[in-house]
Amino acid sequence: MILSQLLNYVAVLFFCVSRASSLDTFIAAVYEHAVILPNATLVPVSPEEALAVMNRNLDLLEGAVTSASKQFNCFLKGHTHSSFQGDSSTRVAQGAHIIVTPEDGIYGFNFTRESIYPYLEDIPDPQVNWIPCNNPDRFGRTPVQQRLSCLAKDNSIYIVANIGDKKSCNASDPQCPPDGRYQYNTDVVFDSKGKLVARYHKQNLFLNEDQFNAPKEPEVVTFNTTFGKFGIFTCFDILFHDPAVTLVRDSRVDTILFPTAWMNVLPHLSAIEFHSAWAMGMKVNFLASNLHYPLKKMTGSGIYAPDSPRVFHYDMKTEEGKLLLAQLDSHPHPTPVVNWTSYASGVEAHSMGNQEFTGTVFFDEFTFLELKEIGGNYTVCQRDLCCHLSYKMSEKRSDEVYALGAFDGLHTVEGSYYLQICTLLKCKTTDLHTCGDSVETASTRFEMFSLSGTFGTQYVFPEVLLSEIQLAPGEFQVSSDGRLFSLKPTSGPVLTVTLFGRLYEKDNAPNALSDLTTQALRYL
Ligand SMILES: *[C@@H]1O[C@H](CO)[C@@H](O)[C@H](O)[C@H]1NC(C)=O
Ligand SMILES: *[C@@H]1O[C@H](CO)[C@@H](O)[C@H](O)[C@H]1NC(C)=O
Ligand SMILES: *[C@@H]1O[C@H](CO)[C@@H](O)[C@H](O)[C@H]1NC(C)=O
Ligand SMILES: *[C@@H]1O[C@H](CO)[C@@H](O)[C@H](O)[C@H]1NC(C)=O
Ligand SMILES: *[C@@H]1O[C@H](CO)[C@@H](O)[C@H](O)[C@H]1NC(C)=O
C-alpha cells in the first residue's frame, strides 16, 4: 500500500518534471524582410564595405527579432495561458521561441563567384559547441555570426538566418574548384543561449546561383528543442526529394524552417500557396520567410500547420517588411495516411460532351476541359493521370471561364522535375488559349468543389488560392481516399484548386530523356 502510494507519487513527480521540460505549443515568428541590396554586386568590394551593407540589413533584422521576442503578452490577449503552464515564467516574458529570416536576407542577390566572396565567413560544424557571442575570435573573422549569436542570446530566442560559408580546398580533392574554395548558400540556427546549433548548405541551387557550390551529398540537418524537432532546407530545395522529404519521412521532424527568396509564379507556384500546400501534404509545421522585393515578385511568407495556415502575408503594393507570429503545436497531431488514388480510381469518367483542348501552364502542356455549366462532374486525363472534379459555382458568369486540367510529365524549364497535376483554374480571359496563363483576380465563388486524381505518388500537395492571392484557411480538407474538398462555400472568388503531385523517382528516368529533349527544343 505504502509502496504503491510512493510509486504514484514518483509517477506524478516524473510527469510534472517532464511536462516542465517540454512544451505542447510554441510561438513561431517569421519575418518578411525588405532587403537592402549592395550597390555593386558584379565587382568585388572590400570586406569592410561588405560588412557595412550586411550590418544595415542586420539592423532591420534586429528590430524584428526584438519585437518578436517582446510581443508575447500582447499576442496572447484573448488566448488562454493554459498551454504554457508547463514552462517557467521567464518564458512568458520572453516572447516568440523562434524566428526565421529569409534567404539572401543579409547580403541580397545578383552576385558572381568573386563578388560574393567578401561577404562569406567560415562557418564551423555545430559539433564544435560554439557561442560566437562569448568567444568571437575562435574561428577567425566572423562578425556576422557573432552579431546573430548575441542577438539570439540577448533576446533569448532561436534565430534562423541565411549567410554564406567558405571552405578552402586543394588538389588533394579532385572536385576542388579552380579558385581553391567551396562557397555555400548556408542556413544557420543559433539557440536562445547564442550557440550555433545547425548549419545547412543548400543542395538544390536555383538557376544562375553559380556563385555557390552544392554540397557533395545532401545534408539532413535536424535539431531538438523543448518545443519539438526541427529540420531545415532552403527555397528551391522544396521541389526535390533530398533533403526535404527525407527530413519529414525518415528524420520525422515536427517543424520545417524555410528561408527563401521566392519569385511568385501563378497559377501553381506562388509562395504562400505552394508552401502551405507542402505543409498539408507532408503533415508538418512549416515556417516560411520570404524576401520582400516586389520588383522581382518576391513576397509571401507564412506560418503553416498541417491542417491549415495559421498566418500568412502577401504584399506587392508596399516596400515594407512584415513580422508574423502564430502559435503552433510542438508535435502536430498525426492525421490518417491519404491514399491519393483511392477515390479517383473508382469513379466513372464524365466529359459532359465537352471538347478537350490543350493549354500551357508554366511551360507544361496540360489537357483541359472547359467547365461550361454552373455545376457538374468532369473527368480529364493525360497519360496515366485522370482527374475528377465535382463542383458547383455560385453563378455562371459570361465574362469568366474556368477549366479542369491534367498534366503528367517532366517539367524542364527552370529545373527538371516530374509532375502529376490535377487543377481547376480560372482562365486569364474567356479565350480558351489563355487557360493556364498567370491571372491574379477572379469573380466567381464556388458553392462546393471536390477534386481527385489517379496519382502514382504519395507526394501530393493540395492548393487552394483565392482572388488577389489569398489563402482559404479552414475552408477545405483532404479525405483519406484522396479528395480535396470544400467544407463550405469559398470566402472569395477562386483562382485555382489544385492537387500538385511530385514523382521524384521519375526525375532522372531514362525514358524521360526524350521528353526533355523535345520540350527543351520547343522552348529554346
Ligand atoms: C548606394 O548608393 C547610394 C548613393 O550613393 C547611397 O545613398 C546608398 O546608401 C548606397 N547603398 C548601399 C547599400 O551602400
Ligand atoms: C543584376 O545584375 C544585372 C546585370 O548582370 C543588372 O542588369 C540588374 O539590374 C541587376 N539586378 C538587380 C536587382 O540589382
Ligand atoms: C589540402 O587539404 C587537405 C584537406 O583539407 C589538408 O589536410 C591538407 O593539409 C591540404 N594540403 C595543403 C598542401 O594545403
Ligand atoms: C531528439 O529527441 C528525440 C525524442 O525525444 C530523441 O529520440 C533524439 O535522440 C533526440 N536527438 C538528439 C540529437 O538529441
Ligand atoms: C490505394 O487505393 C487503391 C484503389 O483503391 C488501391 O488499389 C491501392 O492498393 C491503395 N494503396 C495503398 C498504398 O493502400
Ligand SMILES: *[C@@H]1O[C@H](CO)[C@@H](O)[C@H](O)[C@H]1NC(C)=O
Ligand atoms: C455528380 O456526382 C455526384 C456524386 O457522385 C452526384 O451526387 C451528382 O448527382 C452528380 N452531378 C451531376 C450533375 O451529374
